[in-house]
Amino acid sequence: MTGADQQASLEGVLKDEILRMYQEVADNPDAEFHFFHGREAAEMFGYDPEWLDRAPAGAVDSFAGVGNPHERAELKPGETVLDLGSGAGLDAIIASWRVGPEGRVMGVDLNPSMCHKAQANLAATGVSMECHEGRMEDIPLPDASADVVISNGVVNLSFRKRRVTEEMFRVLEPGGRISITDIVSGRELSQSIVNDPKLWAA
Amino acid sequence: MFELLEDAGFTDVRTAVVPGFQFRMESTRNAAEAYGVKAMMITATKPAEG
Numbered sequence: 001m002t003g004a005d006q007q008a009s010l011e012g013v014l015k016d017e018i019l020r021m022y023q024e025v026a027d028n029p030d031a032e033f034h035f036f037h038g039r040e041a042a043e044m045f046g047y048d049p050e051w052l053d054r055a056p057a058g059a060v061d062s063f064a065g066v067g068n069p070h071e072r073a074e075l076k077p078g079e080t081v082l083d084l085g086s087g088a089g090l091d092a093i094i095a096s097w098r099v100g101p102e103g104r105v106m107g108v109d110l111n112p113s114m115c116h117k118a119q120a121n122l123a124a125t126g127v128s129m130e131c132h133e134g135r136m137e138d139i140p141l142p143d144a145s146a147d148v149v150i151s152n153g154v155v156n157l158s159f160r161k162r163r164v165t166e167e168m169f170r171v172l173e174p175g176g177r178i179s180i181t182d183i184v185s186g187r188e189l190s191q192s193i194v195n196d197p198k199l200w201a202a
Numbered sequence: 203m204f205e206l207l208e209d210a211g212f213t214d215v216r217t218a219v220v221p222g223f224q225f226r227m228e229s230t231r232n233a234a235e236a237y238g239v240k241a242m243m244i245t246a247t248k249p250a251e252g
Contacts, residue, residue, distance in 0.1 A: 178212070
């Protein structure tokens with residue numbers, strides 16, 4: 001097996017583990033995970049409690065972000081926002097409130113059932129989102145289709161982060177911006193971590 | 203990540219540590235500390251044309 005074959009195989013296993021783990025957060029939000037999640041995590045990262053009271057419990061309880069991308073996104077009414085890795089939709093809901101009825105929010109998620117869940121959660125608050133099943137390494141949107149890309153704890157899950165940054169650049173309008181929160185490592189991870197999908201997905 | 207964003211063409215790349223981030227489980231927290239793992243806020247701009 002070549003190095004490329006090995007990476008493709010590992011990426012396939014990782015994709016399955018990511019789907020499994022984040023589906024479990026959505027289906028079983030009372031369980032314990034490696035990371036904080038739900039309202040406890042959102043409050044830890046400074047989400048406005050008013051937002052969390054107003055959003056559907058299904059979106060808040062399944063929140064699995066690592067920070068608050070809204071803090072620096074400076075979303076304005078009328079803007080088009082892409083939430084990369086939209087999950088159960090809490091960040092997309094908040095983005096919808098901020099861009100208002102003249103704005104537009106799109107989501108991309110690896111898991112089609114999370115797209116359905118996010119759309120249901122947005123609909124429950126009277127807003128809507130187009131959600132596209134797809135990978136962040138091949139964002140299923142045309143060039144220059146968003147003013148802002150937000151993302152929360154997702155880019156770190158990719159083996160091909162260079163490709164992800166290129167894709168974010170491609171789908172942004174000239175003059176557009178990103179506001180993401182994510183996990184970074186100060187040291188190269190050991191091969192035992194790289195080769196363990198459960199640890200990588202955590 | 204900073205370099206990847208600049209390589210992709212982004213400008214005005216800014217980063218800040220997410221205050222208060224930590225993993226829930228002690229074993230993961232200890233491993234994260236050993237590897238200098240942090241949560242970061244990252245903003246960047248795609249230059250306007252012309």
